[in-house]
Amino acid sequence: MVRVSTEQIKRAVKRLCLQANQELTPDILDGLKRAIDTELSPLGKDILDQLIVNAKLSKDNQMALCQDTGMVVVFVEVGQGIFLSGVYIEDAINQGIREAYQDYYFRHSIVADPFNRENTSDNTPAVIHTRIVPGDHVRIRLSPKGFGSENMSRLTMLKPAQGVDGVKQFVLDTVRGAGGNPCPPMVVGVGIGGTMEKAAQLSKEALLRPVNQDSSIAHIAELERDLLASINRLGIGPQGFGGTSTALGVNVETFPTHIAGLPVAVNISCHVTRHQEIIIYPEVNPDD
Amino acid sequence: MIELAPPLMDTSFLTVGDQVTFNGVIYTARDAAHQRLISLLDTGNELPFPAQGGIIYYVGPCPAKPGEVVGSAGPTTSSRMDSMTVPLLQAGIKGMIGKGERSQEVIDAMKCYGAVYFAAIGGAGALLAQSIKKMELVAYPELGPEAIYRMEVKDFPAIVAIDGQGRSIYEIGRQQYESGGM
Ligand code: SF4
Numbered sequence: 001m002v003r004v005s006t007e008q009i010k011r012a013v014k015r016l017c018l019q020a021n022q023e024l025t026p027d028i029l030d031g032l033k034r035a036i037d038t039e040l041s042p043l044g045k046d047i048l049d050q051l052i053v054n055a056k057l058s059k060d061n062q063m064a065l066c067q068d069t070g071m072v073v074v075f076v077e078v079g080q081g082i083f084l085s086g087v088y089i090e091d092a093i094n095q096g097i098r099e100a101y102q103d104y105y106f107r108h109s110i111v112a113d114p115f116n117r118e119n120t121s122d123n124t125p126a127v128i129h130t131r132i133v134p135g136d137h138v139r140i141r142l143s144p145k146g147f148g149s150e151n152m153s154r155l156t157m158l159k160p161a162q163g164v165d166g167v168k169q170f171v172l173d174t175v176r177g178a179g180g181n182p183c184p185p186m187v188v189g190v191g192i193g194g195t196m197e198k199a200a201q202l203s204k205e206a207l208l209r210p211v212n213q214d215s216s217i218a219h220i221a222e223l224e225r226d227l228l229a230s231i232n233r234l235g236i237g238p239q240g241f242g243g244t245s246t247a248l249g250v251n252v253e254t255f256p257t258h259i260a261g262l263p264v265a266v267n268i269s270c271h272v273t274r275h276q277e278i279i280i281y282p283e284v285n286p287d288d
Numbered sequence: 289m290i291e292l293a294p295p296l297m298d299t300s301f302l303t304v305g306d307q308v309t310f311n312g313v314i315y316t317a318r319d320a321a322h323q324r325l326i327s328l329l330d331t332g333n334e335l336p337f338p339a340q341g342g343i344i345y346y347v348g349p350c351p352a353k354p355g356e357v358v359g360s361a362g363p364t365t366s367s368r369m370d371s372m373t374v375p376l377l378q379a380g381i382k383g384m385i386g387k388g389e390r391s392q393e394v395i396d397a398m399k400c401y402g403a404v405y406f407a408a409i410g411g412a413g414a415l416l417a418q419s420i421k422k423m424e425l426v427a428y429p430e431l432g433p434e435a436i437y438r439m440e441v442k443d444f445p446a447i448v449a450i451d452g453q454g455r456s457i458y459e460i461g462r463q464q465y466e467s468g469g470m
Contacts, residue, residue, distance in 0.1 A: 041464075041465060050412055050415060053415055055414075058413075061414065063359055063360050063417065064350050064359060066413045066414075067347065067359065067362050068348075105350055105352070107350040108433065180410075181365045181388035181389065183387065183410035233467050240388060240457075240461070242457070242465045
C-alpha cells in the first residue's frame with residue numbers, strides 16, 4: 001500500500017504558509033525589477049524600489065510581506081493510487097494553517113459567519129479545492145489571498161458572439177474599475193469557459209502560475225500578452241498614482257464550455273501574489 | 289519631503305503629490321472600528337481618542353512577535369470606509385492614511401472640513417512597520433486586528449493622494465500616463 005499520512009500534509013501546509021507569507025517568489029521579484037526598468041513615472045519607479053526593499057525586509061526580519069496574510073486557498077491533487085492515513089485531510093490542512101498563523105504571528109483575518117462576523121482567531125478555515133488525479137503523490141498548491149485585491153474581482157457570462165473582443169473588454173473594465181485599490185502592480189488571473197463556478201476557479205488557479213510563464217496554448221499566450229500590453233496602457237501605475245506598470249502579468253486558463261455560453265472570471269491579485277507548492281511522495285513502509 | 293507632526297490643525301499647505309513623513313501620534317481604525325465610532329457619534333458620545341486634528345490610519349496589523357512593537361502594518365483599502373467617513377471629519381479628524389480612491393462624497397466633505405487623504409504604499413507592510421515605534425490599545429480589544437490602537441510613528445512615509453481642494457493623484461496620474469504616457 002502506498003501511503004501518505006495527513007500529518008505529512010499538515011506539516012507541508014504549515015511550511016508553505018510560512019514561505020508564502022514571508023518570501024516573495026522569484027517570478028514576482030523579477031517582474032518588479034523589470035518594471036523598474038520600463039516604468040515611465042519617477043514616483044512609480046520609486047514605489048517599485050520600495051516594494052523590493054519591503055520584500056528584503058520581510059525575509060530578513062521574518063515578518064509578513066503584507067499585513068493582509070489572507071484567506072488561504074489550497075488546491076490539492078490526490079493521486080488515485082495512494083491511501084491517505086491519519087486525520088481527515090481537510091482537518092489536517094486547517095491544522096497546518098492554524099499552527100502557521102499562530103506560530104509565525106500572521107494576522108487572523110477570517111470571520112466565522114458572513115453576517116455575525118466573529119473572528120475565528122486562527123485564520124481557518126481555508127478554501128480547499130481537491131481533485132483526484134492519476135499517480136501516487138499528493139500535490140499541494142497554496143495561496144494566501146488578500147482581500148484588497150480579491151474584492152476587485154468580477155465574473156460575467158458573455159454571449160459566444162462577443163468572443164475574444166468581449167473578453168478583452170471585460171478584463172480591461174475590471175482592471176480599470178479596480179484602479180489603485182488592489183495595490184498595483186497587479187497580477188491578473190483570468191478563467192474562461194466551463195460553467196460559472198468553473199470559470200471562477202480557473203481564474204484563481206491562473207494566479208498560481210508564475211507570472212513569467214506563458215500559457216502553453218499558443219492563442220491563449222497571445223491573448224495574455226495582448227491583455228498585459230493593454231492593461232499597462234491604462235495609466236493606473238504603481239499604487240494607482242499613474243504610470244506604465246499597472247500589471248506584472250496576466251495569466252489565462254481555459255476549459256471547454258457550452259454552445260450557448262462564454263463565462264469569464266477575472267481574479268485580481270497584487271504585487272504580493274503568493275503562491276507556493278509542494279509534491280509529497282509516499283513514505284516507504286517496510287511492512288507493505 | 290514635508291514633515292508632519294499630528295495633531296494637524298491646518299492642512300491647507302498640502303498639495304496633491306507632496307511626499308510627507310509623519311512624526312508623532314496617529315490612531316488606527318478600519319471597518320469594524322469605524323462602525324463602532326459612527327454609533328458613538330450618532331448617540332452623541334465622544335470618540336475614544338482626541339479627534340481635533342487627528343489622523344486615522346486604516347490598518348489591521350499582524351500581531352507583534354515577542355519583544356517587537358508590531359508586525360507587518362500597511363494600509364488597507366480606504367473606499368470601504370467611505371460611507372463612514374463624513375461624521376469623523378465633522379468631529380475634527382483632519383487626515384486619513386490608506387490606499388486607493390475615495391468617493392465623491394468623501395472628497396466633498398474633505399474640501400468642506402479642510403481634510404487631507406494620504407496614501408501609504410499598499411502591501412509594503414514590513415517596510416512601514418519600521419516606522420512604528422510604539423503601539424498601545426485604545427479601544428475594542430475584542431475586534432482583534434481591527435481594534436483601535438494609538439501608534440507613535442517616526443518618519444512614517446506617505447503621499448498626499450487627495451488634497452483639501454479635492455485634487456486627486458489617482459485622476460491626475462492616470463491621465464498623465466494613459467496610452468502608455470504618450
Ligand atoms: S491587495 Fe495584496 S498587497 Fe495590497 S493589502 Fe491586500 S494582500 Fe496586501
